[in-house]
Amino acid sequence: MSVLVDGDTRVLVQGITGHQGTVHTVQMKAFGSKVVAGTTPGKGGQTVDGVPVFDSVEEAVATTGANASCIFVPAPFARDAFLEAVDAGIRLAVVVTEHIPFHDMLTMYHYARLRGARIIGPNCPGIAAPGKAKVGIIPNVVFRPGRVGVVSRSGTLTYEIVSGIKDVGLGQSTCIGLGGDPVVGTSFVDALPWFEEDPDTDVIVMVGEIGGTAEEEAAEYLHHHLDKPVVAYIAGRSAPPGKRMGHAGAIIARGRGTAESKVRALEGAGVRVAQFPYEIPGLVAQLLQEHGRR
Amino acid sequence: MVKLAEWRGKEIFRKNGIPLPRGRVIRSPEEARAAAESGDVPLPCVVKAQVLAGGRGKGGAVRFANSPAEAEAAARAILGTEFKGETVREVLLEEKLPIAKEFYVSLTLDRSARLPLLMVSAQGGVEIENVAEEAILRLPIHPFIGLAAYERRKAARQLGVAGPTAKALESLLDRLWWVFQKEDAELVEINPLALVGDGLVALDAKVIVEDDATFRHPEYADIRDDRTPLEEVAREEGIAFVQLDGNIGVIANGAGLTMATLDVLQKFGGRPGVFLDLGGTDDPSKVTQAFLLMARAKPASVFLNIFGGVTRCDTVARGLVDAMKQVPEGERFPLVARIRGNNETEGIAILRSAGVISLRELEESARAAVASAGGRP
Known part of the structure; x- marks a missing residue:
């Protein structure tokens, strides 16, 4: 078992002939994912690293049985790419594309809800379950199969933390990067129950950042609904208010979204909060020991 | 985000049928006199500086005029000043x-609910942050449905208006909802x-357009x-690019990693200055560009923290070493580089081998x- 993806996941890459699409198709295959099809309108009939390219998602799904999509399509066309995927029957879409207007994302999110589809992202590194499948762009080298679940709002910081977990001899069950945009398809509150129910996950690492209230909502949720131990880290405790720190969401505005408020909420819910990223592996090992899992 | 000046916001309102006072934007005192003389702007009139900051009334950036001469004088007093x-x-x-x-009326985004939010209050003319929570009506709007008739009626009740005024409000709210979507706005606010x-x-009129949507709005390309x-x-x-008040330059890729890097620097007594976030990329040419840009900001030292995705670390390292050679001898600074x-x-x-301090751990x-910036960790 793993979360969202497994050995039966048949990956479609939308925007496969672009630079990113091509590079990450090769990487996903090297990870062990079954990448069965790609799409780029007008480039049907080509292949990318042996993967057949189709003009439309409808043809790709009919021919290859693809059941999850990884979207690299540029921002102005990403909404359309997503709607096309859902209408062709895809129910899991990892949207790697950054700079998608939130008005487009509102349409995508609510359409996904209407049709029973799930979006991870946008502007996210995706999902990886070591030994099973990867849909996204997290570097293969940071992983090793194990029992730590990771859910994060960050990109490269997730790589850093996942890699740190590997360095101490532990491994990951599934890692999900949610993305840090103002409107995300999947939040902590959506993702935490999947890890709680996953028999392959013993401990959950949650990586948040300043801005918004997603971490506070997660704290409230896990306090009431989660039994598995959680380690958290919040990036941006030194960030001054009013400065936008890269992610559109990462800003302390009107006193909301501070690291202090998030840390307090999480600690109040019984979560072990790391002050710095390099403290996470130690806290994970400690919790595993306390829970008799190691 | 692209913040539009009041007059630009009002241009959008005008095109969409939202009622406005009669007025004109001018760029010289003579134009102000002419506008008042010709009757384009009826007297008495209000003369408002077009700046983005709030508090114009208290700050003397809003004046009144009863004659063309007063309009000219008011414009002369405001134009060219700093606010x-x-x-x-x-x-x-x-x-x-x-x-x-x-x-008060506004439309914005509720991130947690992932829905647009209409806010209405009978207490306008003051900052909404200073209005009591119970005096504000908050209505989440489903993007596929828009404002329902009963919601518009609810808003009218909140303002305590009825009859023709309620009808006017309902029509205005519809138009405002249209503007919010069509203009890709983060915020549309009418206060008062x-x-x-x-x-x-x-x-x-306060209209803020989302940065990521500017590809649909070439009309704002000239706004800086x-x-x-x-x-x-x-x-x-x-x-x-973000300017903080310290002396250590930080280059990292990704918002989360950048913030974590700043957090750790501060723990050891470091004071981050300029920081550059490359986004998720590890493209060696972008790393090089960022390094050269950083050199122009004249930092005491630089900490580069990159987590590579697909590019090999040695490729990024070679690019960086080449870039270092482009910085003039007298302007060089200590560099700590961590490339994972x-x-x-x-x-x-x-x-x-190029004299850079390179360690594996953060x-x-x-x-x-x-x-290296002269601090004592």
Whole structure:
């Protein structure tokens, strides 16, 4: 078992002939994912690293049985790419594309809800379950199969933390990067129950950042609904208010979204909060020991 | 985000049928006199500086005029002055209306609910942050449905208006919802929305357009926030540039990793100055560009923290070493570089042989960066 993806996941890459699409198709295959099809309108009939390219998602799904999509399509066309995927029957879409207007994302999110589809992202590194499948762009080298679940709002910081977990001899069950945009398809509150129910996950690492209230909502949720131990880290405790720190969401505005408020909420819910990223592996090992899992 | 000046916001309102005072934007005192003389702007009129900062009324950036001569004098007094760091280049002249009451209306995004949010209050004319929670009606709007008739009626009840005024409000809310979507706005705010007779008039307009949607809005290409030349270059290269008040330059890729890097530096007593966030990329040419941009900001030392995705660390390291040679002898600074990912051992070797401090762990790298900037970790 793993979360969202497994050995039966048949990956479609939308925007496969672009630079990113091509590079990450090769990487996903090297990870062990079954990448069965790609799409780029007008480039049907080509292949990318042996993967057949189709003009439309409808043809790709009919021919290859693809059941999850990884979207690299540029921002102005990403909404359309997503709607096309859902209408062709895809129910899991990892949207790697950054700079998608939130008005487009509102349409995508609510359409996904209407049709029973799930979006991870946008502007996210995706999902990886070591030994099973990867849909996204997290570097293969940071992983090793194990029992730590990771859910994060960050990109490269997730790589850093996942890699740190590997360095101490532990491994990951599934890692999900949610993305840090103002409107995300999947939040902590959506993702935490999947890890709680996953028999392959013993401990959950949650990586948040300043801005918004997603971490506070997660704290409230896990306090009431989660039994598995959680380690958290919040990036941006030194960030001054009013400065936008890269992610559109990462800003302390009107006193909301501070690291202090998030840390307090999480600690109040019984979560072990790391002050710095390099403290996470130690806290994970400690919790595993306390829970008799190691 | 692209913040539109009041007059630009009002242009959008006008095109979409939202009622406004009669007025004109002018750029010289003579134009102000002519507008008042010709009757384009009825007298008495209001003369408002077109700056983005709030508090214009209290700050003397809003004046009144009863004659063309007074309009000219008011415009002359305001044009070219500095208001909270902005130079006043445009002035809006508008007829002064008999206001019976002031309301508040806005549309924005509720991130947690992932829905647009309509806010309405009978207490307009003051900052919404200072209005009591119970005096504000908050209505989440489903994007596929828009404002339902019952929600518009609810808003009218909140403002305590009925009859023709309620009808005017309902029509205005529909138009505002249309503007919010069509303009890709983060915020559309009318504060105050004035009750004049039994009609409603937008006395102010605040429209903020989302940065990511500017590809749909070439009409805003000429709007620039007041950016320094370095910020402008960074923007063109797609690098997030943020100026803090310390002396250690930070280059990292990704918002989360950048913030974590700043957090660790501060722990060891370091004071981050300029930081550059490359976004998720590890493209060696972008790393090089960022390094050269950083050199122009003249930092005491630089901490580069990159987690590579697909690019090999040795490739990024070679690019960085080449870039270092482009910085003039007298302007060089200590560099601590941490590049993680594929082939990182080779990367570290290349950097060390070029005199760069290159360590594998974040903690020890941050200590070294603080020490090299003259601090004592």
